[in-house]
Amino acid sequence: MLLVYYHIAALCSVVVLLAAPSLAQGSGDSALTSPCPSVFTYAPRGAEPGSWSGAATLSSDTLLTRMSLSIELDSPALGVFGKHNNWTGNATSQDFVQFMIDENDFKLDPEQSVMMHLVVQYDPVNTTPRLRTIRLNGKVICNAESLQALDKKSRAALNISVTLDECGVVAGGNARYPLIYNGQFYKRGEIPWLVVIYKLNRGVLQKICGGTLVSDLHVLTAAHCLQLRSWYVTPVQDITVKIGVHNLNDDYLTITRKLTARYVHEEYDPYTLENDILILTLDKSVRFTNYIRPACLWSGDTKLSRVVGATGIVAGWGRRSAEDTRGKLDEPQMVRAPIVSTSECRGSKAVFHQVTYNTTLCAGYRNGSGPCTGDSGGGLYLLEHGKWRLRGVVSLSLQNAWLSCDLNEYVVFTDTAQFLPWIRNIIGDKYIDDDYFSDPASNINRPGGQLQCGEVVMGAVPLLNAPTWEGQWPWHVPIYLSQTEGTKYLGGGTLVSHKHVITAAHSVTTKGSQRPVDKNRLTVYLGKHNLRTSVDGVQIRFVKQIFVHPNFNASTFSRDVAILELREPVTYSDWIRPACLWPDNEIDLKNVIGKKGSVVGWRYDENATLDEELHLVELPVVSQETCLRSYPQFFAKFTSNYTYCAGNRNGSSVCNGDSGGGMVFRMDGIWYLRGLVSLSLAKKGEFICDPSHYAVFTDLAKLLPWIYATVSDF
Incomplete structure (x- = not known):
């Protein structure tokens, strides 16, 4: 199970302050020239070898309440030390090239500046690492690529610039590596x-x-790597990806990444391995070098007949041969694998009829060489028009007498060319280098090449307790139940993926029970702003399945959450976008106590009439103790470790019609879903809620494991 986190794009616009350029001379080194003299200056070099220092001027035209500073060098360093005002600390790094300084207790007012002093330590025997890029809260404020006078020959050879347009090309050119390997x-x-x-x-x-x-940011592999013969999916926090690795026992030049999301194909069957494909989203982007480059995705004609007879390569750390019992390799091997037609594959052995589909392909020489145990998820690459393109993913092979893979039979691969629309929806068109896709509706803003959850295209400033604008809350949806006398509005929900909406369990269950309503009677409207009018861009989806939390208590409203799986995926647009799920490393309630969350909804008035326009209210979160003391007779029954309270107690609050809607918080320009509107007190003898009391929210941060296990297409 996996999923969820996404890279944060900063909204701040950084103002560069002019400063005199400075040069620092090193012993045996050419002068260190700042790639951005207006932002960063080197300090004069001292006599001590193995270090240099400098200062970066940071400023913003918007208020910053948190700092995430990325310092990227052009070759590895031993460490980076930072200091500003009263703060000092060491930067963290996984590859010793990109270093991060994170400070939560940070404030920078507009038009003010902060001087960040940096000290870089390195092995004086090696080439001096030079500053390459500085990012403030995700925004590039200093970039070596913009300084044309920089001596490119002085950079370490492994740190050349590689763009996504150069996918599928190895350093030195593909002609260096002909297909001559076989094991x-x-x-x-x-x-x-x-x-x-x-x-x-x-x-x-x-x-x-x-x-x-x-x-x-993306790795493509086999779904069975995380989910095999079970509906249990390996949790995202348990997965680590190593990029640039060669020898498994040596992490030199290797970059390690955790995950923010995983996307198992929605039609993947963990028992038959049909649609055995998975995309992993890394927690940080990787910098391309001679040893780390992306393969190209397939382009052009996707018919299998187009590549039958072509020979690709497969590499991995699997066993040396089918009979080898010594286990997996420390260093990878490469083998050639010719592609055969599905009919030829099935004709070679009857069992292939059961494990091949129109989304698979077969390849191999059937001579004892090929991918084996340990190679699952690896790619089958074909050299097309001078670029290596990913055509298949190692899925399965037959078993031999040694209970290992039978390499005297064909190997079954997932045919990635048949999943290009699905891949495109997840990683964006930027990484598919042809015009295979031409849907103009898909050309929305994708920070870093992919659509970012929690981002809003419309830039208007919200007005509290007033109608909102179209596109301001693109993840909020109304949910309706069909009845003989018409449709009934049940409440709101939050879009969190192409096919999933999170809402309150009590909104989609029969009263007083855990039993879901008839899924065939539910309708979800996406991109809807005014309930009475119909405009272009609204998408209507029906529900395939309702997942009610197994521990939902209809009496106390504990774990009041349900997930609706839509029959068809939605198409993201300026008016339809998902909210981000809450970071699982910040689930403690104290992180949001005192902070205001935003809630929108179509509420009922005192006459039980539904407001036609979406309204916004901002509510501060209070501690459990504060909530209980305010009305112990009520909140003692309806609050728990899976809830929190919020409200102004001044007349503005969530109310009838808001149930199931999300409370979102904006962090570094991205909106994250923390809670769901669950219940509140009603005015005595009246239909509407009493805004003089706090409202109770389901705390989704405490239920993330269940959400991850249920939602499969983040």
């Missing part, structure tokens, strides 16, 4: 898109699969 070891960098996927097992990282880097 032979190869050199580092010859297949720079091959990655290794690890699973945390009893505190130890265990290699489970290979995968293919297809962008600076």
Whole structure:
């Protein structure tokens, strides 16, 4: 199960302050020239070798309440130390090239500036690492690529600039690496898109699969790597991806990444392995080098007949042969694999009729060479028009007498060309380098090449307790129940993926029970702003399945959450976008106590009439103790570790009609879903709620494991 986190794009517009350029001379080094003199200056070098220092001027035209500063060098360093005002600390790094300084207790007012002093330490025997890029809260404020006078020859060879337009090309050109290998070891960098996927097992990282880097943020692999013969999916926090790895026992030049999301194909069957494909989203983008580059996705004609007879390559750390009992390799091997037609594959052995589909392909020489145990998820790459393109993902092979893979039979691959629309929906068109897709509706803003959850295209400032604008809350949806006398509005919900809406369980269950209403009677409207009018861009979806939390208590409203799986995926647009799920490393309620969350909805008035326009209210979260003391007779029954209270107690609050809607918080320009409107007190003898009391929200941060296990297409 996996999923969820996304990279944060900063909204701040950084103002660069002019400063005099400075040069620092090093012993035996050419002068260190600042790539952005208006932002960063080197300090004069001292006599001590192995370090240099400098200062970066940080400023913003908007208020910053948190700092995330990324310092990228052009070659590895031993460490980076930072200091500003009264703050000092060491930067963190996983690859010793990109360093991060995160400070939550930080404030920078508009038009003010902060001077960040940096000290970089390195091995003086090696080339001096130079500043390449600085990012403030995700925004590039200093970039070496913009300084044309920079001596490119002085950069370490492994740190050349590679763009996504150069996918599928190894350093030095593809002509260097002809298809001559068959079970032979190869050199580092010859297949720079091959990655290794690890699973945390009893505190130890265990290699489970290979995968293919297809962008600076995405890895494509087999779904069975995380979900095999079970509906249980390995949790996202248990997965680690290593990129640029060659020898499994040596992490030199290797980048390690955790995940923010995983996308198992919605029609994947963990028992038959049909639609065996999975996309992993890394928690941070990777920088391309000679040893880390993406493979190209397939382009053009996707018919299998187009590639039958073509020979591709497969690489991995699997067993040397079917009979080899010594286990997996420390270094990868490469084999050739010719593609055959599905009819030929099925004709070779009857069992292939049961494991091949119109979304698979077969390949191999049937001579004892090929991908084997440990190679699952790795790619089948074809050289097309001068670029290596990913055509298949290792899925399964037949079993031999040694209970290992039978390499005297064909190997079954997931045919990635048949999943291009699905892949496009997840990672964006930027990484598909042809005009295969031409749907103009899909050309929305995708930070970093993909659509970002929690982002709003419409930039208007919200007015509290007033109608909102179209597109301001693109994840909020109304849910209706069909009845003989018409349709009934049940409440709101929050879109969190292409096919999933989160809402309150009590909104979609029969009164006083855990039993869901008839799914065939539910309708969800996406991109809807005014309930009475119909406009272009609204999408209507029916419900395929209702998942009510198994521990939902209809009496106390504990764990009041349900997930609606839509029959068809929605198309994201300026008016339809998902909210981000809450970061699972910040689930403590104290992180939001005192902060205001935003809730929108179509509420009922005192005459039980539904307001036609979406309204916004902002409510501060209070502690459980404060909530209980305010009305112990009520809140003692309806609050728990899975709820929190919020409200102004001044007349503005959530009310009837808001049930199931989400409370979202804006962090660094991104909206995150924390809670669901669950219940509130009613005015005595009246239909409407009493805004002089707090409202109770389901705390989704405490229910993330269940959400991850239920939602499969983040």
